[in-house]
Amino acid sequence: MSIDYAGFRRELESFVRGACPPEIRAVVAAGQKITKREYQAWQQILNAQGWGAPSWPREAGGTGWDIRQRLIFEEVMAENDCPPLYHHGLGHIGPVIIRFGTPEQKARFLPRILDGSDWWCQGYSEPGSGSDLASLSTSARLDGDAWVVNGQKIWTSHAHEASMIYMLVRTSKEAKKQEGISLLLVPMDTPGITVRPIQTIDGWHHLNEVFFDEVRVRADNLVGEVGKGWTCAKFLLERERLPPANVARLELMRRQVTQLVEEASRAAAGLRDFSGLHHKLLLCEADVKGARVMMAQATDDLIHQRPLGVQPSVIKMTCADVAQRLTTIALDAVGPDAAHRFLAEAGDDVPDATWIQNYMFTRARTIAGGTSEVQRNVVANELLGA
Amino acid sequence: MSTSFPSLFPGMLLDAASRYAEDHIVVAIQGDPVRELGWTATLVPEEAGGVGGSLSDLASIVEGLATHGLQLPVVETCAVVPLLLQAAGAETAHRWLEAVAEGSVQMAPLTALSATPDVNAVTARHLDIGYELSGTVQGVDATLPATHYLVPAQVDGEDAIFLVDAERIGAPKARYRTMEGRVGADFVLAQLAVPESACIARGAAARDARAKATDAALLLTAADTVAALATLIRQTVTHLKERRQFGVALSSFQVLRHRVADMYVKYLGAKGLVIHCFNDYEQDAPDLRRTLRLAKVSLAESARACAEAAIQMHGGMGVSEEVLATRTAQRLIASEFRYGDRLLHVAYLLALAPQASAPHVSFSNQTGSVR
Ligand SMILES: Cc1cc2nc3c(=O)[nH]c(=O)nc-3n(C[C@H](O)[C@H](O)[C@H](O)COP(=O)(O)OP(=O)(O)OC[C@H]3O[C@@H](n4cnc5c(N)ncnc54)[C@H](O)[C@@H]3O)c2cc1C
Numbered sequence: 073m074s075i076d077y078a079g080f081r082r083e084l085e086s087f088v089r090g091a092c093p094p095e096i097r098a099v100v101a102a103g104q105k106i107t108k109r110e111y112q113a114w115q116q117i118l119n120a121q122g123w124g125a126p127s128w129p130r131e132a133g134g135t136g137w138d139i140r141q142r143l144i145f146e147e148v149m150a151e152n153d154c155p156p157l158y159h160h161g162l163g164h165i166g167p168v169i170i171r172f173g174t175p176e177q178k179a180r181f182l183p184r185i186l187d188g189s190d191w192w193c194q195g196y197s198e199p200g201s202g203s204d205l206a207s208l209s210t211s212a213r214l215d216g217d218a219w220v221v222n223g224q225k226i227w228t229s230h231a232h233e234a235s236m237i238y239m240l241v242r243t244s245k246e247a248k249k250q251e252g253i254s255l256l257l258v259p260m261d262t263p264g265i266t267v268r269p270i271q272t273i274d275g276w277h278h279l280n281e282v283f284f285d286e287v288r289v290r291a292d293n294l295v296g297e298v299g300k301g302w303t304c305a306k307f308l309l310e311r312e313r314l315p316p317a318n319v320a321r322l323e324l325m326r327r328q329v330t331q332l333v334e335e336a337s338r339a340a341a342g343l344r345d346f347s348g349l350h351h352k353l354l355l356c357e358a359d360v361k362g363a364r365v366m367m368a369q370a371t372d373d374l375i376h377q378r379p380l381g382v383q384p385s386v387i388k389m390t391c392a393d394v395a396q397r398l399t400t401i402a403l404d405a406v407g408p409d410a411a412h413r414f415l416a417e418a419g420d421d422v423p424d425a426t427w428i429q430n431y432m433f434t435r436a437r438t439i440a441g442g443t444s445e446v447q448r449n450v451v452a453n454e455l456l457g458a
Numbered sequence: 459m460s461t462s463f464p465s466l467f468p469g470m471l472l473d474a475a476s477r478y479a480e481d482h483i484v485v486a487i488q489g490d491p492v493r494e495l496g497w498t499a500t501l502v503p504e505e506a507g508g509v510g511g512s513l514s515d516l517a518s519i520v521e522g523l524a525t526h527g528l529q530l531p532v533v534e535t536c537a538v539v540p541l542l543l544q545a546a547g548a549e550t551a552h553r554w555l556e557a558v559a560e561g562s563v564q565m566a567p568l569t570a571l572s573a574t575p576d577v578n579a580v581t582a583r584h585l586d587i588g589y590e591l592s593g594t595v596q597g598v599d600a601t602l603p604a605t606h607y608l609v610p611a612q613v614d615g616e617d618a619i620f621l622v623d624a625e626r627i628g629a630p631k632a633r634y635r636t637m638e639g640r641v642g643a644d645f646v647l648a649q650l651a652v653p654e655s656a657c658i659a660r661g662a663a664a665r666d667a668r669a670k671a672t673d674a675a676l677l678l679t680a681a682d683t684v685a686a687l688a689t690l691i692r693q694t695v696t697h698l699k700e701r702r703q704f705g706v707a708l709s710s711f712q713v714l715r716h717r718v719a720d721m722y723v724k725y726l727g728a729k730g731l732v733i734h735c736f737n738d739y740e741q742d743a744p745d746l747r748r749t750l751r752l753a754k755v756s757l758a759e760s761a762r763a764c765a766e767a768a769i770q771m772h773g774g775m776g777v778s779e780e781v782l783a784t785r786t787a788q789r790l791i792a793s794e795f796r797y798g799d800r801l802l803h804v805a806y807l808l809a810l811a812p813q814a815s816a817p818h819v820s821f822s823n824q825t826g827s828v829r
Contacts, residue, residue: 207705271778272779345805396766407795408572408799409572409596412570412596412634412636414634414636417634443773
């Protein structure tokens with residue numbers, strides 16, 4: 073039976089318009105940072121509707137939607153200023169547990185992702201291991217019925233709010249550097265874990281260092297085979313690079329920035345020259361249209377189980393680039409009023425500085441999840457050989 | 459590597475500022491170093507108890523601070539203030555300049571960091587017993603304490619400058635941390651009554667002084683940008699040499715080598731432009747303001763490109779404020795918006811008929827420094 077995609081879109085639209093609380097939509101519409109509060113509330117609403125995990129298979133508690141439906145879902149969400157789904161649980165570790173986890177792990181962890189009771193963070197990067205992730209050195213040794221973890225993770229987004237961390241640990245030093253790595257699921261309240269905030273250029277708190285000192289973790293919290301964590305990590309990274317939400321969110325951002333430029337241009341009353349910004353906005357509009365088609369093609373390949381090749385890298389780079397250009401346009405539009413009024417003392421509301429924060433925050437789009445230089449290496453290797 | 463980044467404004471002032479900045483970068487600013495170190499005397503004429511120095515002297519201080527990433531409102535307190543004060547009648551100017559030079563008053567301009575001192579944010583009304591000031595001034599530098607404010611204003615269609623006690627101005631309506639880590643504040647003047655004597659200059663004298671303060675602010679900000687660019691590139695080079703990934707130093711990746719080379723090319727271009735600006739200033743070139751606007755637009759472009767490149771090449775460290783390169787990148791981006799952003803200066807440049815100006819390159823010495 074063929075799916076009535078138009079009818080599906082209408083059903084989603086009528087639901088999200090009624091169900092997404094106005095205060096949450098206001099945060100998204102203003103381009104402000106979405107915090108655990110908004111993500112979690114929206115996740116619970118979606119889950120009650122049975123739409124908690126649009127991309128998961130039905131047997132794991134997902135919707136069983138095809139990928140086109142998933143894309144429509146993302147577009148409707150963005151068009152109606154709803155928060156995106158929180159990626160670490162639903163987009164990253166959830167699919168890994170579904171693919172590599174034991175039945176017991178699935179039963180223990182998946183429902184808590186669906187109903188928003190667990191909030192996950194990703195412990196991959198270390199001070200000495202960034203782009204070269206395989207050189208990581210945080211260790212785990214088996215001691216009776218527990219893994220004992222020692223080491224340090226860095227740049228851990230949301231670790232201060234998370235209840236769980238999925239992390240790569242070295243369980244053997246003997247093998248090649250990609251081998252001997254395992255994927256471990258660790259409750260954040262385990263004794264021996266210390267979280268230290270990292271002050272970032274955007275003025276928001278999202279990054280942390282996480283220290284592990286003789287942290288004991290149940291032996292059955294290891295996912296997949298011991299020493300084969302790299303397979304899970306790669307599976308996860310591919311998904312990380314192809315977040316279908318990106319293009320729909322980018323179009324939302326483009327509309328927000330266009331409106332911002334129009335307002336700032338009116339307020340400046342001819343005193344500042346906005347023609348360059350309008351020109352740049354047009355180029356972004358064209359690039360978003362191009363990215364949307366790239367995304368649709370990748371989606372088609374996923375549906376038909378054709379290899380994705382370099383598409384995740386290309387789409388990630390393109391979306392990161394457009395996002396940076398859009399927030400740069402916003403920076404130019406609001407800069408003079410907002411740069412010197414960046415972070416207000418408690419109680420003062422300065423809405424314009426949000427766009428400067430967004431500009432700063434977006435600098436990380438070409439760093440986190442694999443830098444653009446590393447993505448270019450992937451593409452170049454495809455074209456020119458390694 | 460230091461040979462790749464010779465100082466723009468070398469000398470004892472640079473060394474002192476540089477040393478001070480290096481020693482104080484990690485501690486919160488205590489007291490009022492700008493006055494304690496006597497920098498407010500730099501531009502004050504000798505007969506008023508000052509040093510009678512030049513804008514290049516002040517640029518040395520600006521360069522020294524920028525080199526080690528310290529943020530102090532030197533441009534505002536040491537250039538804008540004395541230049542505005544000089545609009546007053548000889549006796550008034552002398553008295554206040556003396557107080558500024560010896561640090562017995564703490565004077566700051568009540569101007570938005572984003573606007574030039576020749577812009578009117580405040581309107582004054584002349585009453586029988588003095589004036590009434592009204593207006594909102596957003597994003598004023600409030601890093602250091604102030605006992606007095608100089609308020610540029612418009613009165614009956616004329617430019618004017620008022621000198622008002624900080625107490626009378628009152629507390630700011632809101633306080634902020636600026637992008638580059640200074641303290642900013644919004645002030646609202648609602649029919650604020652000031653005595654007749656508060657108006658220290660009106661008409662042509664006020665207009666000229668405000669224009670001079672604007673030129674100085676634009677020049678010194680450009681010097682700050684070039685000094686910060688040098689620091690940024692130096693830090694990035696060090697990082698690329700020290701950080702290892704895939705078993706090699708980052709500096710062995712050609713894409714990063716080229717990127718840092720592009721930064722350096724931009725830096726040298728920016729430096730040349732700033733030297734050109736100082737030469738034009740010293741020679742009182744007729745199209746100085748146009749050149750300064752051009753520099754503002756061009757430096758904004760280069761500074762942002764370099765800031766973004768440095769952040770990227772530092773990876774995660776590039777978004778952490780604990781890293782000097784990151785703070786320098788912030789400073790460069792914020793400096794774009796000081797004293798008018800590029801959209802404003804482009805608007806002026808496009809609206810003005812382009813003036814043909816004979817190109818002149820007159821480097822003062824072989825090192826490429828201004829002196
Ligand atoms: C906002 C943000 C959120 C993050 N969230 C998380 C998280 O939740 N969990 C987590 O584990 N990690 C997280 N990260 C870390 C992120 O994955 C790393 O920052 C990233 O992998 C880059 O590593 P690095 O920072 O060590 O940079 P480095 O690897 O040191 O790279 C520095 C520079 O060198 C370049 N470079 C490196 N290798 C090569 C090469 N072979 N060829 C050419 N150029 C190269 C890079 O492109 C970059 O420009 C986050 C980072 C940021 C900025």
